[in-house]
Amino acid sequence: MPRKSTAVDPLRLDNQICFAVYSAAHAFNRVYKPLLDRLGLTYPQYLVMLVLWERDDVPLRDIGERLFLDSGTLTPLLKRLEAAHLVRRTRSSEDERQVLIALTPQGHALKDKARSVPQSILAASDCSVPELVAMKDEIVALRDRLNTAIGE
Template sequence: MGRESYPGPMTDTEWLRLNRQICFSLHAASRAFNSVYRLILKDLGLTYPQYLVMLVLWEHGDLPVKKLGEQLRLDSGTLSPLVKRLEGAGLVRRERNAQDERSVRVHLTEEGTALRERALEVPPRIMSATGLDLAEVVDLHARLERLTTALDAAAEAEARAAG
């Protein structure tokens, strides 16, 4: 990773170099994305995690917090404060299930629904910021999905082996 390519067989020492760690390359790319998103989303009044919540709600409509967390791969301890801040901004409202008080459903407000129109400018700006063309973005997305699936399976296997 980094700017150097892998030069044939790797020694133990080379495997432990920071610029050889795919996880660090992904981490660095994620931080760089967050920097760009922070600037672009400022006009919408959203943080990047709040934008992700809004994306799921715009796509799927009203959802229970549990389903929202599954879509975003976030636990309720992380998701609940995000939803509360969005509610405070008037973009969503939370509603407890009358049959099951533990279940909370998140609904878009009119303002939250209207924000979608302004958010349409975000993906093209991000795409431009990547310096990649559409085919490269599509390929990278597919590779990252395969990587995520493989890592999820590996984590499951490790957890089973650990007992």
């Protein structure tokens, strides 16, 4: 039989690394959902808060570069965080084009409630920390090569 083996069919769903990544991202989202509901955050909002907990009073632009998101995504998201009293949005006096994002006291305080989240994720992944770190580094390297390809 002259048929190509399904094991190497490049159009077969189960052979697609992109689908592995896509479906893993959704699986993460579903694991995070109940944990983040308790914090009143969605997953993308949680990522923004992670950035701000490292350093706040930063331009929207910096958050976007860090998370690979543009203003069309971040503007409404940050307005929702502002409505939840977790951040404040102010125009920079040095450069009136920039919107600086700062944490409110509630925004800072939420970090304490978030500390238990990574441990729950680790448990759900049923994986050792070194294994996860190794995978993370591989995936980041792949992502960076893809982003390089886009820029060309």
